[in-house]
Amino acid sequence: MLQIIQNVGQFRGLQGEDPHAHLTNFVEMCGNFSLPSVTPENIRLYLFPYTLRDETKRWAYSLKPNEMTSWEQLVERATQAIVDASTAGGFMDKTYTEAKAILNRISWNMDDWIDDGYGR
Template identity: 30%
Template sequence: MNNSQHEVTIDDNRTMAQLLEAPTVGYEDVIVMPEITTDNFDLKHRLLTLVQNKQFFGHDKEDPHAHIRYFNKITSMMKFPNVPSTSVKLMLFPFSLEGAAQIWLEKEPTRSILTWVDLVSKFINKFFPTSKTINL
């Protein structure tokens, strides 16, 4: 069979427009964001800027414990009525990562981080593994 004899068959009833749509499956976030039921919740740009001012890159010399302490300090400065602080932390934490650390988070299985404790545990285990503790 040569190239001019290839036949394309479509076994479903989708329109051409539907067939050309970008797939939406597989783009779920790693972090499962808790539902926020209050109408007056708005993350301020300055809080996001504060978080991004001291990003964690995942270099050997960086201390992930210090990053979590700094992140907790920054995110504890703002309180939102009827919104748990852990929800705010889950939303903002990805913005505190860059480089290898951001790549690590993106490669985690989708919907695998359900709580702030999950996130901190995975982050510390990745960037301060047991082998590093033993070497100290």
């Protein structure tokens, strides 16, 4: 399993990397594994840290044991950590224009990103 994860790719959180694509590929890859008495969610929770490198891996290691109890919770926290890393922390301190530029960069592959012109 770990060899397959390394072949699929590891996420560093660098500018230009797509966290959405990484998560999508990871979930797709995990769909190929099944273990008796282990839920797909638990497989994801166990394997996800192995898909990370550098700053993102340090973030994963900073979590307390059993701090993440669901895949949704892990995705939410990881997404926040990626946003903070890509903005050098303090995302909420950014202006509307700075925040919009960051979110556009992160979600470049989403067709439904809507700009209502707030803050112009």
